[in-house]
Amino acid sequence: MDLSPSALLEAILEGARDPLLVLSRDRVVLEANRAALRWMELRRDAVVGHSLSELPGWKEAGSSGGFEIRHREFSVQQLDGGELLIAESRDNTAVEEERRYERLVFELANMGVWTWDLATDTVTNRSEHGLFGWPAMVDASRHQVLQRFHPDDRGRVLAEAEAAVASRSGFRVEARGYAPEGGLKWVAVTGAVRCDETGYPVRVDGVTIDITERKLTELRLRESEARFRAIFENAGIGIALVGPGGIPVACNPALEQLLGYSASELQKMHFSEFTHHEDVKRDLALYQDLISGRRRRYEVEKRYLRKDGELMWGRLVVSAVRDASGQAVFGIGMVEDITARKRVERELLSLSDKLITTQEQERSRIARELHDGLGQQIAALSIAVASMKRQVPEHVTVAREQMTRLQQRIASISEGVRRISHELHPAVLELAGIVPALRSHCKQFSTDNGVAVTLDAESNFENIPAEVALCLYRVAQEALQNVAKHSGAKEASVRLQHSGESVVLTVADHGRGFDADAPASHAGLGLVSMKERARLLNGSLKISSSPGEGATLEVSIPLTAPEAVGQSA
Amino acid sequence: MPAFRPRLLLADDHEEFLEEVIRLLAGEFELVGVVRDGAELIECAGKLNPDAVVTDFKMPKLTGILAGRKLVETRVCAAIVLLTMYRDPQLVRDALDAGIRGYVLKDRAGEDLIPAIRRVLDGDTFVSTLAS
Numbered sequence: 001m002d003l004s005p006s007a008l009l010e011a012i013l014e015g016a017r018d019p020l021l022v023l024s025r026d027r028v029v030l031e032a033n034r035a036a037l038r039w040m041e042l043r044r045d046a047v048v049g050h051s052l053s054e055l056p057g058w059k060e061a062g063s064s065g066g067f068e069i070r071h072r073e074f075s076v077q078q079l080d081g082g083e084l085l086i087a088e089s090r091d092n093t094a095v096e097e098e099r100r101y102e103r104l105v106f107e108l109a110n111m112g113v114w115t116w117d118l119a120t121d122t123v124t125n126r127s128e129h130g131l132f133g134w135p136a137m138v139d140a141s142r143h144q145v146l147q148r149f150h151p152d153d154r155g156r157v158l159a160e161a162e163a164a165v166a167s168r169s170g171f172r173v174e175a176r177g178y179a180p181e182g183g184l185k186w187v188a189v190t191g192a193v194r195c196d197e198t199g200y201p202v203r204v205d206g207v208t209i210d211i212t213e214r215k216l217t218e219l220r221l222r223e224s225e226a227r228f229r230a231i232f233e234n235a236g237i238g239i240a241l242v243g244p245g246g247i248p249v250a251c252n253p254a255l256e257q258l259l260g261y262s263a264s265e266l267q268k269m270h271f272s273e274f275t276h277h278e279d280v281k282r283d284l285a286l287y288q289d290l291i292s293g294r295r296r297r298y299e300v301e302k303r304y305l306r307k308d309g310e311l312m313w314g315r316l317v318v319s320a321v322r323d324a325s326g327q328a329v330f331g332i333g334m335v336e337d338i339t340a341r342k343r344v345e346r347e348l349l350s351l352s353d354k355l356i357t358t359q360e361q362e363r364s365r366i367a368r369e370l371h372d373g374l375g376q377q378i379a380a381l382s383i384a385v386a387s388m389k390r391q392v393p394e395h396v397t398v399a400r401e402q403m404t405r406l407q408q409r410i411a412s413i414s415e416g417v418r419r420i421s422h423e424l425h426p427a428v429l430e431l432a433g434i435v436p437a438l439r440s441h442c443k444q445f446s447t448d449n450g451v452a453v454t455l456d457a458e459s460n461f462e463n464i465p466a467e468v469a470l471c472l473y474r475v476a477q478e479a480l481q482n483v484a485k486h487s488g489a490k491e492a493s494v495r496l497q498h499s500g501e502s503v504v505l506t507v508a509d510h511g512r513g514f515d516a517d518a519p520a521s522h523a524g525l526g527l528v529s530m531k532e533r534a535r536l537l538n539g540s541l542k543i544s545s546s547p548g549e550g551a552t553l554e555v556s557i558p559l560t561a562p563e564a565v566g567q568s569a
Numbered sequence: 570m571p572a573f574r575p576r577l578l579l580a581d582d583h584e585e586f587l588e589e590v591i592r593l594l595a596g597e598f599e600l601v602g603v604v605r606d607g608a609e610l611i612e613c614a615g616k617l618n619p620d621a622v623v624t625d626f627k628m629p630k631l632t633g634i635l636a637g638r639k640l641v642e643t644r645v646c647a648a649i650v651l652l653t654m655y656r657d658p659q660l661v662r663d664a665l666d667a668g669i670r671g672y673v674l675k676d677r678a679g680e681d682l683i684p685a686i687r688r689v690l691d692g693d694t695f696v697s698t699l700a701s
Contacts, residue, residue, distance in 0.1 A: 372627065375654050376586040379675035383589040386679020390596075407679065414676040418654075432659035440657060 016088070021074065023085040027052045030084070039089070040069060103127070110210030116142075116191070117203050118165065131208050132177040132185045150176035150184070161191060165201050168193050174211065186215040238314075238335035241321075244291045244328055246270045246284070258314070258337055260307035271333075276303035276311060283316075290320050291328045301338065313342040353536050356529075360425070360470065367425035370417050378417060382410045426473060434461050434469040435496065438476055442494055449484040457496040464503055468557050471533045472496070472505045475541070478526045479507035479553045487511025487551060502539070502556045510550040530555070574599040575690055578619035580610040580636070581652070582628050590623070590652070590678065597683055607631025614645050621686050622646050623671075626653035626660065634660075634667050641668035648689040652678060656699045665694070672696040 191206030238255030489511030650671030
């Protein structure tokens with residue numbers, strides 16, 4: 001193998017994939033390899049022996065004698081003691097690609113890379129990204145760099161950096177600055193101090209990352225957290241964050257006050273422990289439904305057991321906080337104290353109960369007095385007249401006729417008293433029961449009002465309680481009265497039947513009807529009192545009607561022992 | 570004056586009314602006793618063996634219907650007239666069911682009571698017209 005320098009040079013020239021030129025010191029091309037000729041698209045003799053500057057597409061580039069031919073960079077190295085120059089060109093595509101990739105990364109990460117040369121106290125920041133969007137800086141003074149930061153943050157940034165240099169460590173600081181277009185931005189500046197072999201710090205390398213987005217999110221989060229805190233702490237209603245198992249994780253002061261337990265005490269209790277035992281089962285079932293996702297929220301009126309043993313009525317609204325997968329993380333319960341309202345409701349109920357009961361008792365007393373007292377006195381008077389008449393001889397016709405007239409007057413007074421008495425309180429209800437009482441009332445009503453009333457009743461109503469019988473009778477009375485007054489109907493039907501555990505009374509007519517859904521402005525005291533009577537016996541009353549379609553009133557009273565009123569809410 | 574005057578036991582607790590009834594019946598019947606409640610009625614009837622009993626419906630201790638039923642069932646007296654303020658058909662049925670064959674409304678007693686007692690004594694039935 002020939003290892004002479006010229007053979008070696010030739011081997012190198014032809015073996016290189018990239019263009020290579022050998023130049024004389026005065027820049028005349030002495031040799032060009034195939035790749036170089038291909039690049040210049042020239043024949044060998046058009047290149048060799050010619051000065052560089054004569055080559056098409058040539059241009060000076062860089063400071064150390066480099067140049068470009070047809071936009072391709074050539075770097076120059078001295079060979080052979082400076083007599084010979086070799087110009088080589090590397091394929092920069094991969095480097096370019098790498099740079100492009102690097103720029104992309106910096107851009108996407110909003111990141112910039114910088115170096116602080118401690119000897120010259122200058123900073124080079126190679127990217128416009130990372131430092132609020134300002135153009136890259138080369139050999140900038142520390143003053144120029146600091147200017148980029150918000151005046152309030154400059155001192156902090158510098159102090160952190162200097163402290164890191166002093167301790168030969170690193171630093172991280174978050175600081176604000178204005179973007180060229182004016183918006184306030186946030187960056188995180190991270191730096192690491194580099195030392196020479198003697199351990200003396202020579203430069204600091206670092207990155208800046210734009211964290212504006214994160215900062216804003218944080219701020220918003222903090223604001224919303226603060227807002228929630230403010231509501232939680234100052235709300236007038238009790239609020240608890242309850243774990244899926246039913247144990248509170250957080251309770252606000254209002255709840256502490258409502259229940260008399262401190263938040264830390266509550267956080268050791270299951271909610272069933274401060275719930276009245278009769279309300280536990282329902283609340284638990286609803287909470288399970290909420291946690292399992294079968295309901296989105298629930299609302300319930302329940303009794304709480306305060307620490308001092310007192311009962312508190314609360315209106316509870318519970319909703320759930322779920323994670324991205326829909327799993328319930330918390331229940332949020334909001335409790336409003338409705339003890340006072342419940343008391344008023346109870347008082348109203350018992351007041352109206354008392355009112356109706358007292359009224360019935362008073363009516364019944366007056367009715368009895370009229371019937372048994374005054375009625376019998378009138379009967380006695382009638383007998384006295386009859387006795388007297390018997391003693392008057394038959395031929396004294398004038399006297400006998402007068403006595404007959406007197407007897408008729410007395411009979412009419414007697415009838416009047418009986419009627420008033422019956423209207424006040426139907427004695428027949430207790431004597432014979434609801435069905436005969438209704439039958440006799442329907443008959444009387446038909447005669448008095450010219451409305452033919454039919455009664456359809458199953459027979460076995462003997463054992464219904466007296467107050468139920470009275471309620472049904474009163475409703476029938478009132479309903480028939482309405483038929484006569486408003487419907488214009490000539491016929492009406494009354495029906496009494498059992499339905500499950502209830503007795504149902506229906507009064508229907510085919511009269512002119514009315515809009516049953518219209519606001520109850522026309523609902524007189526009669527309807528209100530019917531409803532009230534039904535409600536007192538845990539029953540219900542409904543009216544269905546529309547114009548021209550007649551009307552049906554239905555009252556249903558349960559025969560099972562009524563629960564304590566107001567406790568089932 | 571008829572030769573035979575049926576012996577009558579009266580039961581009512583309303584004094585004023587009772588007074589007039591006694592005045593009405595005195596000429597026709599022999600009044601063997603007046604009682605004020607249902608229990609007393611049963612007791613006295615057992616002792617006095619009246620031909621007929623006239624009883625109010627609503628009385629202390631026992632109603633006229635219950636007392637009357639007892640008298641009929643024990644065969645103490647079969648001629649019983651219920652004299653009452655109540656004109657409910659159900660009460661009439663109850664009375665007839667109890668074996669009481671006379672039903673007279675108090676405000677028709679002036680006209681109806683004497684004929685009713687006579688009818689019942691004859692083994693017949695008498696009910697006052699209920700319609701006013």
